[in-house]
Amino acid sequence: GAGVSQSPRYKVAKRGQDVALRCDPISGHVSLFWYQQALGQGPEFLTYFQNEAQLDKSGLPSDRFFAERPEGSVSTLKIQRTQQEDSAVYLCASSLVDTDVNEPYNEQFFGPGTRLTVL
Amino acid sequence: KNQVEQSPQSLIILEGKNCTLQCNYTVSPFSNLRWYKQDTGRGPVSLTIMTFSENTKSNGRYTATLDADTKQSSLHITASQLSDSASYICVVIPYSGGYNKLIFGAGTRLAVHP
Numbered sequence: 001g002a003g004v005s006q007s008p009r010y011k012v013a014k015r016g017q018d019v020a021l022r023c024d025p026i027s028g029h030v031s032l033f034w035y036q037q038a039l040g041q042g043p044e045f046l047t048y049f050q051n052e053a054q055l056d057k058s059g060l061p062s063d064r065f066f067a068e069r070p071e072g073s074v075s076t077l078k079i080q081r082t083q084q085e086d087s088a089v090y091l092c093a094s095s096l097v098d099t100d101v102n103e104p105y106n107e108q109f110f111g112p113g114t115r116l117t118v119l
Numbered sequence: 120k121n122q123v124e125q126s127p128q129s130l131i132i133l134e135g136k137n138c139t140l141q142c143n144y145t146v147s148p149f150s151n152l153r154w155y156k157q158d159t160g161r162g163p164v165s166l167t168i169m170t171f172s173e174n175t176k177s178n179g180r181y182t183a184t185l186d187a188d189t190k191q192s193s194l195h196i197t198a199s200q201l202s203d204s205a206s207y208i209c210v211v212i213p214y215s216g217g218y219n220k221l222i223f224g225a226g227t228r229l230a231v232h233p
Binding site: 004033035040041042043044045048056091093107108110111112113 | 123160161162163164165168208210220221222223224225226
């Protein structure tokens with residue numbers, strides 16, 4: 001595929017259920033990001049991977065949120081015991097290289113997102 | 120807390136008209152500022168990227184400006200088309216010395232009517 005893909009596109013969960021959201025980055029991209037976008041708001045950073053290493057998880061809102069990228073490609077964001085406030089669009093983005101301030105034009109490519117609704 | 124504020128929240132214009140969207144930020148120091156377009160149900164797509172030393176960048180009918188002294192940026196859309204209807208998000212990347220962590224504004228929702 002040419003771009004970042006995410007699945008499922010839509011997920012409805014009952015409060016207390018566990019969910020798993022999948023991200024397939026662009027092949028060969030080193031960096032992978034997860035964002036949470038509440039309705040009518042801009043995305044907010046959740047976590048960042050460089051290959052299989054999770055270098056920053058400071059944006060994860062609670063210990064119910066867990067992300068992994070075991071082989072440095074596909075990533076999964078897992079939310080345990082979902083709450084209504086977890087309802088949002090979860091965006092995944094990837095970039096070719098390890099981004100740094102000397103590479104300001106390094107592009108992040110976003111997937112279409114997974115819309116999670118917790119009832 | 121670093122912040123990115125955008126105005127207006129929403130805007131309706133007629134097809135063919137021009138418009139300007141505003142972004143004020145307090146992130147400092149910063150590496151670069153980006154404008155993204157987000158269609159409904161899609162992920163954001165980059166329109167322009169400007170470093171702190173650049174003050175204008177064009178991409179077709181989109182022109183972004185940056186004043187790093189006043190910490191303001193604008194996105195000007197010329198000769199609007201129906202397909203320009205979307206959210207436009209201003210994004211600032213802090214000078215973190217490491218990876219890019221994007222700080223997003225809430226966006227301006229633009230509706231272009233025939």
